[in-house]
Amino acid sequence: MNPNRLLVLYAHAAPHLSRVNRRLADCARLSEGVFLHDLYETYPDFYIDVAREQALVAQAEVLVFLHPLQWYGMPALMKEWVDCVLTESWACGSAGNTGSGGAGSGALHGKRFWLVASTGSGADDYAVGARHGRPFADFLAPFEQTAALCGMQWLPPHILHAAHAVDAATLDAHVARFGELLQGLAAPSPLNLGHSAGVDNGI
C-alpha cells in the first residue's frame, strides 16, 4: 500500500488546547496508508517548502484538510499552504494533462478532497436568522470550489459542530467514524471510496 495514499494536512494553531482535532490527528497518524502532516509543527515560521509539499500532494490520491473552523474558514497556516502550494499553473491546468504532475499539468486533477473540520457553534447556529446568518453549507463553498477548480472530486465533509459542548460519547463516535471513513478511503477498492452524500456529521 502506498504509505502516502492519503495525505492529511492537519492545521491547529494551539494543539495542546484541542479537544477534537488532536484526537482526529492521532487517529490519522495511526492509520495505515495515511500520512499525517502537521503543518504548524512543520512550519512554525510559516515558511512553506513548496517543492516538498507539491511532491507530497503528487503522491497522494486523497487530500484531507483537518482543522477547526476559524472565522468561517481555515486556520492561517492552512490558508498559507493553499496560497503557496496550489499555484495556478501547478494545481489547475487542463483536465487532459494529468500525467506528470509538472507545471500546468493539472497536478490535482482526479484526486479526491475531503474536509474534516469542527466548529465551536452548534449546528442550529448556522441558519438564516440564527447567529451565523446562513446555513453551514454556505461556508463550505470556498472549499468546494477550490477542489472543483483543481479538478478534484469533493467528498462529503466530516463535521463536528459544538466541539466544546458535545459529550464524550459523541466525540468518541465522531473519532471512530473518522477512522472508519479514513480506512475506507485508504483501501484500494473503488467500492470503498464513496460515503453517503451530504455532510457527514459522524454521529
Ligand SMILES: Cc1cc2nc3c(=O)[nH]c(=O)nc-3n(C[C@H](O)[C@H](O)[C@H](O)COP(=O)(O)O)c2cc1C
Ligand atoms: C480564531 C478562532 C476563530 C474561530 N471561528 C469560528 C467560527 O467561525 N465558527 C465556529 O463555529 N467556531 C469558530 N471557532 C471555534 C473553533 O472552531 C473551535 O474551538 C474548534 O473547532 C474546536 O476544536 P479543537 O477542540 O480541536 O480545538 C473559532 C476559534 C478560534 C480560535
